[in-house]
Every structure is written in C-alpha cells, then in structure tokens.
Amino acid sequence: MQQVIYNSQKEQLENLKKAISLGKRFSLLIAAFNDVKYRDRLIGEIDRVFGESITLEIRKKSFPGFAAFENHIGSLSKRFPVIHIVNNGERFYKDTWPVFFKGLNYHRGKIAGENRVSIILWMLPEDVKDFALNAADMWAWRSGVFNFELPEQQFDTVIEDRVKGKKDGVEERKRIRIDEILNYLKDNPVLEDDLKALLYHELGELYYTLDSYKEAQEYILKSLDLYRKKGTAQKKESLYNLLESIRFYSS
Numbered sequence: 001m002q003q004v005i006y007n008s009q010k011e012q013l014e015n016l017k018k019a020i021s022l023g024k025r026f027s028l029l030i031a032a033f034n035d036v037k038y039r040d041r042l043i044g045e046i047d048r049v050f051g052e053s054i055t056l057e058i059r060k061k062s063f064p065g066f067a068a069f070e071n072h073i074g075s076l077s078k079r080f081p082v083i084h085i086v087n088n089g090e091r092f093y094k095d096t097w098p099v100f101f102k103g104l105n106y107h108r109g110k111i112a113g114e115n116r117v118s119i120i121l122w123m124l125p126e127d128v129k130d131f132a133l134n135a136a137d138m139w140a141w142r143s144g145v146f147n148f149e150l151p152e153q154q155f156d157t158v159i160e161d162r163v164k165g166k167k168d169g170v171e172e173r174k175r176i177r178i179d180e181i182l183n184y185l186k187d188n189p190v191l192e193d194d195l196k197a198l199l200y201h202e203l204g205e206l207y208y209t210l211d212s213y214k215e216a217q218e219y220i221l222k223s224l225d226l227y228r229k230k231g232t233a234q235k236k237e238s239l240y241n242l243l244e245s246i247r248f249y250s251s
Helices: 007-022 036-050 066-077 092-106 108-114 125-134 136-141 160-167 170-187 193-209 213-230 233-250
Strands: 027-033 054-057 082-086 118-123 144-148
Touching (some): 007 144, 027 036, 036 082, 054 066, 125 193
Parallel strands (some): 054 082, 082 118
C-alpha cells in the first residue's frame, strides 16, 4: 500500500507530532478516524518520526480487569514512547466502555503520575462524541483532539458501524425525541428554569449526535445561560466540554 497522507490531513498530523514531542511526561491524545487502512498509514508515519511504538488492540475480553490493563501500560511505557490504542475499527464505547474507559477515567491520575508516555486513542467519530458526552471529566483531561476523517470517496476500507445508526432506527428515534421536546416547549412557554435547562441540554446533545452542529450549539448555549444563573458548576463543565467538541467538528 502506498504510504500517502492526504494534503487535507497534513496539518492535523503535524499538530499531533508536536503534541507528542511537547509531552514532558504523560499525555492522552484523541485521534478521530473513519478508515482503518488510513489510520494504519498514519500510525506508520508517527513510527517513522518517533521510532518504534506499540499498537495495543483493546477488545471486550482483552484484559480480565482494569488492573491488568494498567500494569500492561506501565510495562509498555518503559519501552515505547508512544502507545497506539485501537479497537480494530469497531465501536470502543459499545464494546469496551465498562472496563476500559471507566477504568482509565478512575485511574487516570495514577497512570499519568507513573508513566512517561503518549497514549493515542484511535476512535471512530461516533466514539469521540460518546466520549465527550459520557466522560466529560476525562474528556477535559485530554492533551489534544485530532481529526483524520476522510470523505467517503477516499475510503480504503468500510467500517460497518458508521452506518449502523441509520440501519437500526437510532437516528429516527432521536428525531422523534427532538420533535417531542420542541412541541413540549412550544405548548408550555412558561417553565421552571431547571426544567428548561435540562430540555435545552438534551436537545443540544441530540443535535450533536446527529451532526447538526449549528442547532446543537444554539441549545447548549441556551442551557449554559440558564445553568449560569443557577450556579450549577457540574452541569456547566459538562456543557463547556460539549461545546468545545461541537466547535471542533464544525470548524
């Protein structure tokens, strides 16, 4: 396979290389991709610059528990400056969240304190969105997010999960829920701020997962405005992380 890095991705790749170079100790880097062979070419380019790295494939039954994964990361970090974590083009969130992501979230301080390494999580765009929505505190811990998505005409491989949402009716159910909320807001113009903020928040998340970033940003900002008035710090942090993710994808 010819080692081609598309021109549209070269700036992102250079930024990723800089993030690895600047990492004095531990760094968690998120790389969004939608083509497995292209991802592997990018990993090869990183190896060319930084020397030998290791690619660790995470599956549901890869480790008996998170302690085993944590120990393995510690061992690898002594030998490799960069660890690529992949899931063979499948959904991280669907298959490995219970052990992998929760464990990484709970133990992130210990891992960062004990290991000098750059960990790159290669994730499908759907997973990046799930990550931002469901692990806001860990999302805030990342050192950078890099987008290596390709337009469909440039795909070398097909990732089936990209279209599963449309096949199983998930998108349709989300749009039905959006209509329900919008109709409820229209029929009930006078609502408590707490309820209105929650509904705006839900609308923002729904539009975000449907790639409707303009609408997502509109409702997240409305929700933020209400949360600011109430002084709800935890909700605000989650929304700021989501807003940053929206701006990343819509830029």
